[in-house]
Amino acid sequence: xxxxxxxxxxxQRPEWKLVSVALDHADPEAPRxxxxxxxxxxxxxxxxxxxxxxxxxxxxxxxxxxxxxxxRWAKFGGFxxxxxxxxxxxxxxxxxxxxxxSPVPDDAYALGALERDLVATKVRLGRALLEGGRQDxxxxxxxxxxxxxxxxxxxxxxxxxxxxxxxxxxxxxxAWQSAQLAVEREAEIAAxxxxxxxxxxxxxxxxxxxxxxxxxx
Amino acid sequence: xxxxxxxGLPFPDVALPDLNGGVLRFTDxxxxxxxxxxxxxx
Numbered sequence: 001x002x003x004x005x006x007x008x009x010x011x012q013r014p015e016w017k018l019v020s021v022a023l024d025h026a027d028p029e030a031p032r033x034x035x036x037x038x039x040x041x042x043x044x045x046x047x048x049x050x051x052x053x054x055x056x057x058x059x060x061x062x063x064x065x066x067x068x069x070x071x072r073w074a075k076f077g078g079f080x081x082x083x084x085x086x087x088x089x090x091x092x093x094x095x096x097x098x099x100x101x102s103p104v105p106d107d108a109y110a111l112g113a114l115e116r117d118l119v120a121t122k123v124r125l126g127r128a129l130l131e132g133g134r135q136d137x138x139x140x141x142x143x144x145x146x147x148x149x150x151x152x153x154x155x156x157x158x159x160x161x162x163x164x165x166x167x168x169x170x171x172x173x174x175a176w177q178s179a180q181l182a183v184e185r186e187a188e189i190a191a192x193x194x195x196x197x198x199x200x201x202x203x204x205x206x207x208x209x210x211x212x213x214x215x216x217x
Numbered sequence: 218x219x220x221x222x223x224x225g226l227p228f229p230d231v232a233l234p235d236l237n238g239g240v241l242r243f244t245d246x247x248x249x250x251x252x253x254x255x256x257x258x259x
Contacts (some may be wrong), residue, residue: 004254016250019241021233023257030258032236043233043241050255053229061255065228069247074223079254094250102224154257161259168259 003081005038012039016094021045023059025123025158026130026138046127048154052120055111057152062086064093073099077153111149119145123155130162139163147193156181 008018018040022031028046035042045051058077066072073089080086085103093099111119126141139159146155160167160180167173228251232242243251 016252017246018252018254019246021253021255023255024259028234034256034258035236041235041241043235045231045233045255049231049233050229053231054223059255059257061253063223063228063251063253063255065243065246065251065253067248067250069227069244071223071226071228081254090252094252096250157257157259172259 004040007081008038008040011091011094013094015096019043021050023048023051023154025127025142025154026162048120048123051123051154052116055116057149057154059154062090064090064099066093073102075103115148119149119152119155122148135162147188150185150188150193156184 004018004020012018020035020038020040020042022035022042022044024030024044025046025048028044031042031044051057054074054076056076060079061074061076062079062081063071063075064073073093075086081090089099089102122141122145126138126145129135129138129141139162142155142159146152146159149155157177160177164176164180167176228243230242230244232240234240
């Protein structure tokens with residue numbers, strides 16, 4: 001976030017606006033300490049509306065929208081104003097120029113619209129359950145969402161932050177996240193929940209080099 | 218596949234709450250170039 005404030009202060013013009021969108025599912029108040037000192041508005045998408053619309057599975061994201069409300073450039077996951085690849089499109093666009101092509105996502109795995117809606121519904125259900133003090137059921141709903149969309153880091157991290165709050169506050173333990181992800185993915189693949197890397201079907205020879213999406217239960 | 222379909226299409230007509238009890242409707246921001254940064258506290 002500090003990069004954002006610096007960028008905003010150095011480059012702010014009346015011709016453009018910076019809007020920060022916090023995607024916290026469990027606690028819409030969680031973004032407040034991160035957003036408080038800054039001049040630009042911060043809104044909270046606790047219900048995952050933008051994730052449902054765009055289909056992204058990771059943050060941070062940068063989206064550039066023109067005067068007519070049309071998306072002109074987007075990067076979902078790994079976006080940073082301090083990134084040498086991400087800064088030039090933003091600068092060009094905010095100077096009134098064409099931003100150039102958006103980065104091609106590495107992850108070719110994409111849910112269909114119906115699956116995305118189902119995942120989004122389970123995320124909202126979990127949110128409602130958590131608000132009602134039913135944390136175990138909330139996590140269960142999120143786990144169902146994750147089973148459908150195992151590449152979705154927003155859901156996975158939300159489960160982690162609720163079940164392992166000590167790994168997120170006061171500081172985020174990224175080493176723990178890497179280790180935990182490896183453990184969880186191994187268990188998921190063993191259970192047939194494969195996600196973006198696919199699962200080798202038992203009758204496909206290992207040397208065939210192709211993996212098909214394994215049907216999830 | 219996801220963000221390839223996003224570019225060139227309108228930003229969705231959503232209204233999201235800010236941290237001060239207000240609501241921001243993105244269509245109200247038309248007329249200005251927007252730089253949206255999406256993040257999470259985790």
